[in-house]
Amino acid sequence: MQPLRDHWFNINRRQILKGAAAGGLGFLGSTALSQLLASEQSAAPTTAARHGPGLPGLPHFAPKAKRVIYLYQEGAPSQIDTFDHKPNLKAMFDKELPASVRGNQRLTGMTSGQARLPIAPSNFSFTKHPNRQDGLWVSDLLKHTGQMAGEMCVVKSMMTEQINHGPGVTFMQTGHQIPGRPSIGAWLSYGLGSVNADLPSFIVMISQGRGQMQALFSHLWGAGFLPGEHQGVQFRAASDPVLFLHDPPGVRREDRRQVLDMIADINRRQAEINGDSEVLARIAQYEMAYRMQTSVPELTDFRNESETTLELYGPAVRKPGTFAYNCLMARRMAERGVRFIQLYHRGWDHHGSVTRDLPLQCQDVDQAQAALLADLRQRGLLDDTMVIWGGEFGRTVYCQGNLTRTQYGRDHHPRCFTMWLAGGGIKPGITYGETDEFSYNIASNPVTAHDLHATMLHCLGIDHERFTYKYQGLDFKLTSVEPSRVVKELLA
DSSP: OHHHHHHHHTOOHHHHHHHHHHTTTHHHHHHHHHHHHHHHHHHSOOTGGGGTTOSTTOSSSOOSOSEEEEEEETTOOOGGGTTOOOGGGGGGTTOBOOHHHHTTOOOOTTTTTOSOOBBOOOOSOEEEEOOSSSOEEEEGGGHHHHTTGGGEEEEEEEEOSOOSHHHHHHHHHHSSSSBTBOOHHHHHHHHHOOSOTTSOSEEEEEEOOSSOOOOOOGGGGOOTTSOGGGSOEEEOSSSSSSTTOSOOTTOOHHHHHHHHHHHHHHHHHHHHHHOOHHHHHHHHHHHHHHHHHHHHHHHTOGGGSOHHHHHHHOGGGGSTTSHHHHHHHHHHHHHTTOSEEEEEEOOOOOSSOHHHHHHHHHHHHHHHHHHHHHHHHHTTOGGGEEEEEEOSOEEEEEESSOOOSSOOOEEEEOSOEEEEEESTTBOSSEEEOEEOTTSSSEEEOOEEHHHHHHHHHHHTTOOTTTOOEEETTEEEOTTOSSOOOOOGGGBO
8 A cells, every 4th residue: 555655645736737637627637737748848858958958048148167166175164274364363362352343143052152252363374375466375284275376266255144064065055054955066967968978967076084074965966856867976985986887797788778778668658657757867867877887987097197197186096085086086077078076075174173183184185176276277178167165154263162372173153254266267366355354254245155156157157047947836046035146256
């Protein structure tokens, strides 16, 4: 009985109208169904279009970027210790953060009970690197990254309303703090399609950091209410990034092809019966898995990479699962037309010891992310590849826990944080926005997550206001209903 119950509970309006058209409702049911099918066909690409140009009418205008590499630093890097240089704080060591600066901003439960909020200046030295303005101050923990200042657009005035990791990461990745919405990569896969029929248009890779790590959930790269075939495909941190790349002993590739054809035929018949578009998505996923048996081994074979290139990314590039390995993989995916490449690096949640853990995190990412920019540039890929770097929020200027000259921790701070972008229609070698002397409030040019998303879509040739998907009677979009804008000052 249970499978039958599940079947009936999963019936949607499309199936009901289809049944009505064949039954008692006659003309009314068939008319409603035809209108529904017409609206669905105009709103969504077919399964075959999944590996084509995407939605009719997209892009809305000529794009500057063809693909995105998002270097997501999960856990929230401290802006004060990386890019938002505040040398005057040295003289304020251990002084109380002025009430006028804090205002009525929220504190987390981790510091709301502290008797004091003592100012903790950064313990790390900074170097000024040349860019197209008056230079970019970067922590010496990120020396390689600083050398790419001429390519980077550093936004110091990012802000969000989310103060905890779960909703914070979800908001940055889906435009909404509650799980269930499509991720950025799913939106792009749905709207723009794929250039390479043998690789997914949206690929996710995760590397483990060396600080406190928050959980990552698959809804961060999920398709939400979009067709399921647009969800991100997670590659494993192993020599075989995808399971079952090789046929079992005794099974020929021709045999597997025959089995897939039989399953696809059964699924198509089932889709005709119940009208469930997810059955068609399953067919597309099976076909992609079959093609990946050939494309993924070629993608992960670094033997054609020169020693110069491997050395550029650093010694960890040869170890699957490291951030360096994933960065080189990202460049190889970009070359092959993967639309959205998401690299998560965990471990930036530095509540206890910034002085101990932050150098380790920076050591993991510094050389590799700088190498990625340099490698994309020398191959002519950076002009149409947008690279984004950042986390879900920033870190407080005051210390969480005990403060000493050599030891401090920082709590969550959503009011201001730093991200950087490069390539793909972004103006190189600039900084945008400023924070106050405490890196606690934005002094000029605030940028929200939705502003960032709108700007990213613009570079990809998409008007964020017109890029919608009808679900449960509403027109949803990545930038939601809150006011958002394309930050034109960031555009090349």
